Amino acid sequence: MMELRQLRYFVAIAEHGTFSKAASKVHIAQSALSHQLAQLEEELGAALFLRSRRGVTLTEAGALFHVHALSILRQVADAQASVSSLLKAPSGRVIFGLPHSVSHALALPLIAAVRQSLPMVNLELTEELTGNLTQQLQAGSLHLSILFDDGQLDDFLSEVLVSERMSLIYPTTDKARRGKTSVSFKEALSQPLILPAQPHGVRPIIEDAALKAGLQPPNVLADISSISILRNSLLAGMGQTILPVMPLKAEIESGLLSSLPIRSPEVTRRVALCRARHIPLSTAAQAVSEVAKRVMKELCQKKIWVDATFIG
Structure with missing residues (x-):
């Protein structure tokens, strides 16, 4: 045995x-x-x-x-930690997964909030591609994870909390869009795009939105599933991308990259807090879940999380 x-x-x-x-x-x-x-x-x-x-x-x-x-x-x-925490503050280790394109918005505020509210909890953040996070959550290697609601979350207990507006992001050296305040989804899809490979990140969301709108699939120049490599590719003028602005906020604010919100139709991604169905949450993980929801709500309401709306 x-x-x-x-x-x-x-x-x-x-x-x-x-x-x-x-x-x-x-x-x-x-x-x-x-x-x-x-x-x-x-x-x-x-x-x-x-x-x-x-x-x-x-x-x-x-x-x-x-x-x-x-x-x-x-x-x-x-x-063991849950039983010992019944009569005292939550304690123990909590492993929390974040997609690359969400960590810029959520990672540091979440760390700070957990330290303040749950001083006996050891929060471990892991940044991965969404496909990897899905596998790790199913296997029980993660307590909690942020995933995108692309219609494939039935295997998890999930709570959709945030809606993020998508934009076309491109090198500022591209002068063709000066004076424009938005871009149609059809035009955005036709641009030479750098996108995450299937099934990661926004790729399935964009392709599904194009299908539902009766539009041609995105014109993908390169599959790049790393935010840092994607950033460098955009700065080098190799193409454009469709993403929420938050992962590239610093480059947009500095003028190195530009963005236009997508209209006709507007394209959004829905951010969900997920956990495995078959594994109960520890007391500490449940407490971190509540803190995460509070932090996400505050970031949206204070407009710190740009182009995001709290819908939880």
């Missing part, structure tokens, strides 16, 4: 790469550690590590099992 200690031993070996370092970390003899791993591999019917003179690396089966082991250990820690 698989035991929690075997999962802890397995994770320690995976993290440290050698049996000797892992044995020291979990405070047992190396021979006992090897014996426990052998029992675990026998029960699973698969080798979890490849051995070499330099140490060990995860096999394909080991990498898959590692995701589940981390999730199980996290849930055990959450359960």
Whole structure:
């Protein structure tokens, strides 16, 4: 019968790469550690590590099992923290996922608010592509995540909180749009666009909006799923993009990039706070969820989160 200690031993070996370092970390003899791993591999019917003179690396089966082991250990820690928090302030670790294009708006205000309201909570923010965040949330590697409501959130418990207006963003050296206050969606789609690859970020939202409006799909010049690379590509004059302005706010305010809101029809993305359906939230994660909703509302109402409306 698989035991929690075997999962802890397995994770320690995976993290440290050698049996000797892992044995020291979990405070047992190396021979006992090897014996426990052998029992675990026998029960699973698969080798979890490849051995070499330099140490060990995860096999394909080991990498898959590692995701589940981390999730199980996290849930055990959450359960312990929740029980101990019944009569005192929430405490423990909370892992919160943010898409690249939302972190500029939300990351620092959320960190500050959690520090002030929940001083015993250790908030860990991870910035990833939305497709990766979806997988990690399903696997239980994240407690909470911000995702975009593209019609694919049925696997999660989600709460749509913010609507962000999309704009065409382009190098200021492009003089053709001087004096304009907006751009039609049809014209925006026809521009040489740099967009995230499917299924990340705004790409499925833009393509779905084009389909519903009876318009041609976007004219994609390049698939770039990194905000920093996208920013550099725009500044180099390689193309344009369709995004909310917040991820590129500094460049727009400095005059390096320009933006025009999209009209006819207006295109928005809906930002949702999500968690896994099958994993209960710890007391600490529930508290962070409430703080996140409050922060998002304040950012929208104070117009700090540009072109965003709180709809929660």
